[in-house]
Amino acid sequence: MGLMRVIVALMLLALPAAAQEKFITLASTTSTEQSGLFGHLLPLFTEKTGIQVRVVALGTGQALAVGQRGDADALLVHDPDAEKAFVAAGHGIEHRQVMYNxxxxxxxxxxxxxxxxxxxxxxxxxxxxxxxxxxxxxxxxxxxxxxxxxxxxxxxxxxxxxxxxxxxxxxxxxxxxxxxxxxxxxxxxxxxxxxxxxxxxxxxxxxxxxxxxxFNQYGVMLTNPQRHPHVKRDFGMAFVSWITSAEGQQAIASYRIEGESLFFPNAKREGS
Amino acid sequence: MGDLGQAGSAAIQLILGADVRLWSIVALSLKVSLAATVIAAAIGLPLGALVALKDFPGRNLAIVVLNACMGLPPVVVGLVVYLLLSRAGPLGPLGLLFTPGAMIVAQTLLILPIIAAVSRQIVADAWGEYREQLTSLGAGSVQAAATLLYDCRFSLMTAILAGFGRAAAEVGAVLVVGGNIDGVTRVMTTSIALETSKGDLPQALGLGFVLMAIVLAVNAAALALRNAAARQGA
Amino acid sequence: MSAESILPLELAEVGFSAGGNRILDGITARFEKGPVSVILGANGAGKSVLLRLCHGLLAPTQGRIAWDGGFGGDPRRRQAMVFQRPVMLRRSALANVAYGLAIAGVGRGERLASGRQMLERVGLLALAERPARLLSGGEQQRLALARAWVMKPEVLFLDEPTANLDPSATRAVEAIVAAIAGEGTKVIMTTHDLGQARRLADEILFLHRGRLIERAPKAIFFTQPHTPEAGAFLRGDLPWD
Structure with missing residues (x-):
């Protein structure tokens, strides 16, 4: 029937051309989004790797919950105690410090x-x-x-x-x-x-x-792909690696508002 | 007054200097809300008509539930859809969460009761007038429902516009299931919420004016269509 | 029309009550193919309810109504009704006439052709594409007759078909009714226009306070009514006759 065709067409129209795009979903915090850091950082990453980062900005607690359900590929949050507990419970892997403000x-x-x-x-x-x-x-x-x-x-x-x-x-x-x-x-x-x-x-x-x-420490990690097989491990890992690399760290340091630095990179491998 | 004036000029600047970014947000808002409205109408109009015409056990309860669901809080609808579409949820494998598709699903559920409940009332009222005539002409309830939907088409447009207005104006559901991702799921209302979060109230209100202008334009277009049809006496 | 007929229509001790009011009581009658039956009676005598019971729009609360012919299918398909205020569907005159045929499953081409023929017979072909709701009262009533006639009904019920019409529109409607009856359709109608009853009826059924108290061929009813009630009715406390 014609009406059904219209509906299907509209649904398709509204869907982004997601299938052929390389992207990860990053659950992060309102502070990183609203401070404008992501607007500065993510285009650099996308330019280098071709991977788009779709940021869902939430409170850290909610971001961790989203990660636990497997609804994001990577997390960038700032609650070190909760992050450690999250990793210990097996929900996240590759946890690293990124920066502080x-x-x-x-x-x-x-x-x-x-x-x-x-x-x-x-x-x-x-x-x-x-x-x-x-x-x-x-x-x-x-x-x-x-x-x-x-x-x-x-x-x-x-x-x-x-x-x-x-x-x-x-x-x-x-x-x-x-x-x-x-x-x-x-x-x-x-x-x-x-x-x-x-x-x-x-x-x-x-x-x-x-x-x-x-002092406010931010950490990055990957949603555990063993719990959620659909997690884009490689793309997510590319992001974790890049943001903790010399290049990513430099990009963080170079973000300023009114001449002031907002975030201070301090990546190092955590744990062992 | 000063704040409102600032918002007004922000709105004008937004429209005059509209960049690709704003247009893509406006376009996504329209796409999502119109798609939700079309789907909700395709389901809600026949549903409302059948509830109006058919006698079945629990019909009164169905009417009460339908009417009550007109007041569903968008955030609750968003949460339910989130839990359904979440990777850990039953429809997770579809991978719809944080896409416009998820937003269409949420808005469809949000406005379906509005369209169904209002069209039920419109069709029930018309049924009082048409009942004997259609029964005499041999129409069964499905045929009668189709006839009444067609004959009430101008009144039903109001039901559909009410649904569209609610879809276009709500923020709670699309925020939860869409995630307000820049360039992917950011629509007018979530942009307004974001600008409010940033404390940029004139920008937020300016976007609000743009949204109202769009809803106004859609309603004006619908009215023009209706009047054109009425002039032809249809 | 198949050889089998739905007629005769049998009413046995039919009564109808609504909200504690007895509207019809103890109606026993048999309608045969042929004569135009006109039901007369004062306002509130139960004429319209009787038509609705016969047509199946209402169910009797007492007694039994049966189509006793040999027709095996749904008798509803072989009858039609025109109401005092017919509901015009919000579409063209032609589409109104074709509507019943569409319900009956007739193909589009055929129903439009039949619809046009029918509009021509009632003198509305020129208005075929006009929205039905924009037609005058008389035109609407003719359209309603066309909509009923196109179904080729064996029985046609008419409820006060000219109640709100002026004399010329009334004449046009009566001519159509006579033509329908002339083609073999059984017409059962109500009216409170005695002149119309004289012009159209073959037989009269007289209802008084929900009871059928007299039934006679037209000539006899109008000249020698049996019951004093019918006599009083005819002598006319009726200012318009």
């Missing part, structure tokens, strides 16, 4: 908690808690969320467990969380890259930075 504590220029210029992030967080100044948390199980909770714990505080009214979990990505913080003049912890690319800052500015504890 850092987190910064952002807050309203008026700075009611008085943390401007304090390098010790633990001290900054304690002051925010003491003043009960509004603090926006991602609350989405992402790498940034995990890092933020780790820093609170190290400062001896768990405002989420104590259900503090000033501690506001938004359950959203970095950008939406920054929008929320900017709307309510709240403190927030963000990765530097997303912050630098973020436009709706209102009165927000960086108040505390530079503590080694704010």
């Amino acid at each position: 850092d987190f910064v504590v952002i807050g309203p220029a008026a700075d009611p908690a008085g943390i401007a210029g304090i390098k010790d992030v633990g001290e900054a967080l304690k002051r925010i808690a003491a003043k009960e100044a509004p603090f926006v948390s991602r609350g989405d199980n992402s790498g940034t969320h995990a890092a933020e909770k780790r820093l609170w714990r190290q400062a001896g505080l768990q405002p989420w467990a104590d259900k503090k009214p000033w501690y506001r979990e938004t359950g959203s990505g970095m950008g939406p969380a920054l929008n929320t913080a900017s709307g309510m003049d709240a403190y927030i912890m963000s990765d530097r890259g997303t912050w630098l690319a973020f436009k709706n800052r209102a009165s927000l500015k960086i108040l505390s930075e530079g503590d080694v504890k704010l």
Whole structure:
């Protein structure tokens, strides 16, 4: 019947010419996508290898879940503890460090908690808690969320467990969380890259930075092809190799916004 | 006002300086939503007509469920389709996840209840008028359903446009099953969500205006078609 | 038309109730091939319901209706009905006439040819391609007759076919009805236009409050009604006759 033919034609039209294209699906984080790093990096890789990288930007927790289900060929995420557990459970292989950036504590220029210029992030967080100044948390199980909770714990505080009214979990990505913080003049912890690319800052500015504890390590790995035979091992491996190679590392270092480097390459073989 | 003005000029700049990137996003949005609408209409119109005409056990329950499903949250539809199409899911081997095909499937499921429920109501109302005449002429329920779908074609266009509007406007389902991959599955709504994430609110709103203009254009085209047909008295 | 007929139509003690109201009660009648049967009665006497029961659009709540001829197939295929307000399908006049043939499985070429012939007979050929809903009331009623006639029915039911029409449109409809009857189709119709009954009927059935209280050849009914109710009806508290 004619109608069926139209439907089939439309379906085919809407499908990309995926079959003959070389590509991998990379589950990654909102911070790498929204900071613009991928826009800089991936064309270089594609030019060299002919392999397209399709990035699905998620929180680290969600990206790992997608990898566990076999829905991505490779992962580039930033939650070292969760990554180790993921590899240990056999979901991922070829895990390597790629780069780091850092987190910064952002807050309203008026700075009611008085943390401007304090390098010790633990001290900054304690002051925010003491003043009960509004603090926006991602609350989405992402790498940034995990890092933020780790820093609170190290400062001896768990405002989420104590259900503090000033501690506001938004359950959203970095950008939406920054929008929320900017709307309510709240403190927030963000990765530097997303912050630098973020436009709706209102009165927000960086108040505390530079503590080694704010170090944010990114790792790359392959979804385990033994669990998911359809995983494009060779293409994925090409990506892992390239991004940890001298050339890939150089490309990371050369990405700057307003003259500032966002990510610092530090690839080395992990483990043994 | 300032923000809206900025968004307006962003929209105008987007359209005037439209690059290949924007057009490909617009084209993908249209392709996905139109394909979903055509498929959902091909299933939903006959389905709605048959539920309107046929008496079967559980019919009232079916109507209630159909009407309730008009309010399906897009994210829930997206999640269900994600779990179905995921490599670990029953339809994983198709390899559809994170492709426009997956987005068509999700939007089809999302708008099918709208098209089916609204067309059921339209056909049921018409059936009150046509019932004796068609029965007298010897039409069985399938033939009657086909006749009513044809005779109600202008009213049913509203049902189809409602479905298209919802498909074109939703973000939750396509984001989950498409992944908002640049150049592959990025559509208008997921671009808007992304620009909002980046805090570029004027750009996000500008894209929103472009999307509204497109939906407006599709509706205007449908109305023009209808009027042209009505002038011929069809 | 095969040699086997669906007629006669037998009604035995037929009653119909809806929502606790008894609309028809104890109707026993037999309709044979041939005479034009006109059902008369005041508004609410149950005329339209009786036609619908005979045509199978309603099922009797008491009694039995049967087509007692030798026809072995579905008797529905051999009868047609024209309603007081016929529903015009949203398509051309020709497509309306061809519709029933399409349902019956007649091929496209044949049904369009038959449709045109039929439109010519009812004087609508010039309007064949006109959307049916844009036709006047009289034209629509003629089209409805064509749509019924094209099926070559053995029995044609007409429910107040000229109720809303002006005299000239009424004359055109009556001419078509007479032609249909003249070709051997059994016509069973209702009307409350006594003049129309005089012009078209061979026999009259008189319904009063849901009961069939008189049935007689036209000449006898109009000159010597048996029942006082029929007499009163004819003497006419009816301003239009």
